[in-house]
Amino acid sequence: MATLEPDKSHDHPQRLPVCSLCQRRKVKCDRNYPCSNCVKFAAPCTPCPPPAPRRRRKPRMELQARLERCEELLRDFAPADPSAIPLSDSEEQSQSMGKLIIDEGLVRFTDSGLYAVLEDELQSIRSILQISPPSHAPNSITQLGSHDNSNIPHLHMTNLEEMQPSPSQVFYLWQTYLDRVHPLTKILHAPSLQPYILESTNGLATLSRSMTTLLFSIYNVAVLSLTDDECFKTFGMSCKTVSQRFSAGFKMSLAGLDFLKQCDLTTFQSLILYLLSIQNPENFHYAWVFSGVCIRIAQKLGLHRDGERLGLSPFETEMRRRAWWQIFMLDMNSAVMSGLSPSTQPRGTDCKQPSNLNDADIHPDATEPFRSRETPSEMIICFLLYTMGEYLARSPGLPTVVHHSEANSIGSVSLDRSLLKRMEELARDVDVSLTHIMVTYSDPSTGRLHAFATQIKRFITAKMKRLVQSPEQQVECGIPITPQDHLFKLAINTVEDCVEQYTMLKTTGFIWFIKAHFQLNIFMFLIGQLCHRTSGDLVERAWNLIPDVYLFHTDFLDLSSKWSYELGALVLKAWRTRSSVLYSRLGSTPETPGYIELLEMGMSTSPFPLLDLADGLDILTMTERPEDGMGDWEALLDLGLCNDTVLGWNGN
Numbered sequence: 001m002a003t004l005e006p007d008k009s010h011d012h013p014q015r016l017p018v019c020s021l022c023q024r025r026k027v028k029c030d031r032n033y034p035c036s037n038c039v040k041f042a043a044p045c046t047p048c049p050p051p052a053p054r055r056r057r058k059p060r061m062e063l064q065a066r067l068e069r070c071e072e073l074l075r076d077f078a079p080a081d082p083s084a085i086p087l088s089d090s091e092e093q094s095q096s097m098g099k100l101i102i103d104e105g106l107v108r109f110t111d112s113g114l115y116a117v118l119e120d121e122l123q124s125i126r127s128i129l130q131i132s133p134p135s136h137a138p139n140s141i142t143q144l145g146s147h148d149n150s151n152i153p154h155l156h157m158t159n160l161e162e163m164q165p166s167p168s169q170v171f172y173l174w175q176t177y178l179d180r181v182h183p184l185t186k187i188l189h190a191p192s193l194q195p196y197i198l199e200s201t202n203g204l205a206t207l208s209r210s211m212t213t214l215l216f217s218i219y220n221v222a223v224l225s226l227t228d229d230e231c232f233k234t235f236g237m238s239c240k241t242v243s244q245r246f247s248a249g250f251k252m253s254l255a256g257l258d259f260l261k262q263c264d265l266t267t268f269q270s271l272i273l274y275l276l277s278i279q280n281p282e283n284f285h286y287a288w289v290f291s292g293v294c295i296r297i298a299q300k301l302g303l304h305r306d307g308e309r310l311g312l313s314p315f316e317t318e319m320r321r322r323a324w325w326q327i328f329m330l331d332m333n334s335a336v337m338s339g340l341s342p343s344t345q346p347r348g349t350d351c352k353q354p355s356n357l358n359d360a361d362i363h364p365d366a367t368e369p370f371r372s373r374e375t376p377s378e379m380i381i382c383f384l385l386y387t388m389g390e391y392l393a394r395s396p397g398l399p400t401v402v403h404h405s406e407a408n409s410i411g412s413v414s415l416d417r418s419l420l421k422r423m424e425e426l427a428r429d430v431d432v433s434l435t436h437i438m439v440t441y442s443d444p445s446t447g448r449l450h451a452f453a454t455q456i457k458r459f460i461t462a463k464m465k466r467l468v469q470s471p472e473q474q475v476e477c478g479i480p481i482t483p484q485d486h487l488f489k490l491a492i493n494t495v496e497d498c499v500e501q502y503t504m505l506k507t508t509g510f511i512w513f514i515k516a517h518f519q520l521n522i523f524m525f526l527i528g529q530l531c532h533r534t535s536g537d538l539v540e541r542a543w544n545l546i547p548d549v550y551l552f553h554t555d556f557l558d559l560s561s562k563w564s565y566e567l568g569a570l571v572l573k574a575w576r577t578r579s580s581v582l583y584s585r586l587g588s589t590p591e592t593p594g595y596i597e598l599l600e601m602g603m604s605t606s607p608f609p610l611l612d613l614a615d616g617l618d619i620l621t622m623t624e625r626p627e628d629g630m631g632d633w634e635a636l637l638d639l640g641l642c643n644d645t646v647l648g649w650n651g652n
Contacts, residue, residue, distance in 0.1 A: 017047045160204055160212060163249035165219060167201035172234055173222040180225040180509040181218075183449050184381050185276065187269050187322050188218075189315075190359050209256055210266040216250035217273035224277050225512040228554070240555070243277070250274055263297050265316075268323060271297070275330050279337070281520035281563055288338035291331040295346070298327050304349040308369070315364045321354040325386045332389060337519065349393075353386050354379065356441055376443045380453045383437050388460055391430050427464035434460060448508045455504060459497060466493060488538055491526040494519060495545050502552045515552065523549065524567055530574040534581045543578065546571065550595040557595070559602040568599045 015031075021043050022029035029035050034045035165173060174197050178190060196211055204212050223231060223243045231239040250270065259267055271294050278287045298304060303324040307317025355372040356379050362370055434457045442450045501514045526542055533539050550556055559565045575596050582590040 017050060019045045020048050021045065023048050160216075160249055160253055163216070163245055163252070164200070164204055165246075169234060170197065170201050170219075173219050176225060177218050177222040180512065181221050181273075181276075183378055184510065184513055185272070185326055186354070186379060186382050187272055187319075187326050189319060189362065189364070192364055208266075209253060210264055210270070213250060213253040213257065214266050214270040214273075216246050216253055217270040217277070220246040220250055221273045221277045225509065240558075247274075247277070259297070260293075263301065265301065265319065265323065268294070268297060268301060268303075272323065272326055272330065275327075275334075276516075279330075279333070279516040281518070282561055284334070284337045288331075288334035291327070291334040294327050295331050298324060299346060303327075304346055304351050306351045308352075309350065313364075314366045314369050315362055318355060318357070318362055318370060321351055322382070324351045325353060325382070325389065328393075329385055329389045332392065333517065337517070353390065354382065356383065374440065376441055376446055376450060378449070380437075380442050380450055381456065383441060384434060384453060384456050384460070387433050387437060388430060391426065391433070427461075430464055431461050448510070452505060452508055452510050455501060459501060462497065466490070485538065488526070488529050488533070488542075491522045491529070492538060492541050492545070494522050495526060495549065496541070499545055499548045499552070502548070506552075511552070518553065520563065520567070524570060527567070527570045527574050531570070531577055534577065547593060547595060550598075557598050557602060559599070559606040565603075565606050568602060572596065572599055572603070 016033075018029035018031060019033070019035050019038060021041070022035060022037055025037075027037060029037065033047070037043075038045035164170075182188065182190060193214075196207065196215070199206060200212075200215055204215075207215070220243055223239055223246060226234075226239055228238050231237065231242055235242045254267070254270070257263075257267055259271070263271075275287060275291055275294060278290070301320075302310065303320050307313075307320050312320070355370050356377050357370055357373060358378045361373070361377075438453065438457055442453050444451045444454050498514065498518055502511055505511045505514060527546075530539065530542055533542075556564055556567060559568050575593075579590055579592075
């Protein structure tokens with residue numbers, strides 16, 4: 001039997017290695033032993049050891065495992081049967097934990113489980129592959145508040161260094177902020193910010209853009225807490241002029257941050273202070289829209305979720321709580337002042353109220369959770385306001401109840417006892433809770449802040465009680481008042497409350513806070529009523545209020561803005577009516593009040609065309625309205641006292 005020999009036709013001859021000498025000299029070796037080069041130099045010719053076998057490249061096992069993990073997660077989150085996806089929006093879903101992630105170097109929040117887990121996996125893959133997140137080139141400058149830039153001189157012709165106050169002014173503004181603004185907001189940690197204040201006196205070059213923006217927002221809101229006399233003494237200019245300067249600096253600094261896309265907590269704190277500074281009659285609607293932007297930014301930062309559940313440090317958790325509750329309350333106030341229903345907290349919110357702690361009680365390096373005080377602290381005002389806000393947040397049906405109460409006040413709908421009972425219960429609960437806070441955390445004898453808290457609590461309680469009173473529960477001089485009279489009385493009570501607060505707080509440094517909440521639309525409604533109401537106790541009470549309002553709101557005498565001009569024209573029309581009535585009663589011309597003389601002088605120099613004060617204001621009179629319908633109430637809709645959708649009015 002023949003033996004099968006292996007086929008050697010495809011065998012390749014083995015190549016001999018080069019010798020050691022040729023390899024060291026890096027010359028060509030003829031691979032003979034000895035080779036020609038070694039013979040030439042009479043050197044021993046020894047072949048080089050064979051190279052180690054090439055190692056087979058191992059697959060990137062870790063990367064492959066990560067990719068497989070991503071595929072597994074996708075399969076878990078995407079069921080094969082589309083009908084298996086639940087369509088209900090349950091409470092459990094809205095209370096999903098959520099997570100903070102690092103995206104392109106910035107902290108962002110997501111409550112999507114899929115997105116959060118996948119982002120973690122993508123970050124791990126980037127670290128394995130040593131790929132950095134893509135960096136973005138600066139985008140076009142985002143302008144803020146350009147609606148009033150025309151009033152700011154040389155906004156685009158100055159730089160931030162020129163707008164920066166002098167060192168002495170910086171310290172004065174910082175101390176003013178600590179005395180008058182910080183106790184009412186508590187969104188900053190004063191000890192942590194102090195070094196940056198000192199550094200800013202040497203210029204802004206070494207400060208980050210976000211810190212520069214925060215400083216200008218501090219300057220701006222501090223100026224608004226000053227009186228004109230105080231401002232002239234320090235700056236040689238009015239509060240309005242100085243505020244325009246610092247507001248321009250804030251906007252210029254903010255414009256380079258692209259804050260709508262990239263925002264950190266420092267920048268967000270500056271936005272809160274700016275929003276606080278525009279709480280005035282001229283900016284009510286703008287403030288409400290801007291507060292909505294701030295709410296969205298806060299959600300993107302995850303401020304609506306409590307820091308403890310997100311695993312943040314105690315200090316960051318506390319500061320985030322303060323920022324969230326402050327913007328929530330500002331948004332609620334902006335909605336009310338803009339004539340809309342009070343805002344409720346966004347769904348999925350679980351951010352706790354801030355702790356009852358002084359700035360000295362918390363530290364950025366703390367590792368253990370802070371223990372809330374059971375004694376009076378600097379947080380008393382915030383505690384009162386946030387407690388009120390928490391009740392509103394827990395009462396999603398409150399706007400309906402409020403609208404019904406307002407509609408009942410003007411007699412457009414019959415009294416719903418069940419809704420009224422809900423309102424009474426809410427008012428009672430709020431009063432009990434606020435009383436507990438005052439007893440536990442306040443001591444009026446400790447200083448002006450706690451004395452102010454007493455006034456705030458009394459103001460809130462009185463407001464709630466008045467809201468639940470129906471017209472038939474009230475009398476005027478022993479005679480039940482009509483719904484029309486009741487609405488007029490509500491306006492008088494509101495303005496009286498403000499004037500009383502002004503009088504009691506004029507030396508505390510906090511009067512600016514109450515003035516920022518003055519409801520100009522209700523005051524204008526009151527003046528409109530005086531254009532045709534000429535007698536009665538309510539009329540006399542209303543006329544006694546007007547001098548005090550102009551005493552504390554001297555800016556109302558500046559007729560360079562449209563709203564102040566319209567208010568002035570309305571007051572002059574009402575005074576003409578009253579002057580005529582008093583002349584017929586007394587037989588002599590009444591003495592002209594000082595504020596009337598100032599308004600008449602302002603009318604002659606106002607940039608707006610003169611109005612015929614005898615015409616064009618009938619919309620605010622009720623004497624010619626039908627008994628049952630209250631007529632066209634567009635004016636009241638503008639006042640935020642009624643809601644045409646709830647009340648069923650169509651304006652015809």
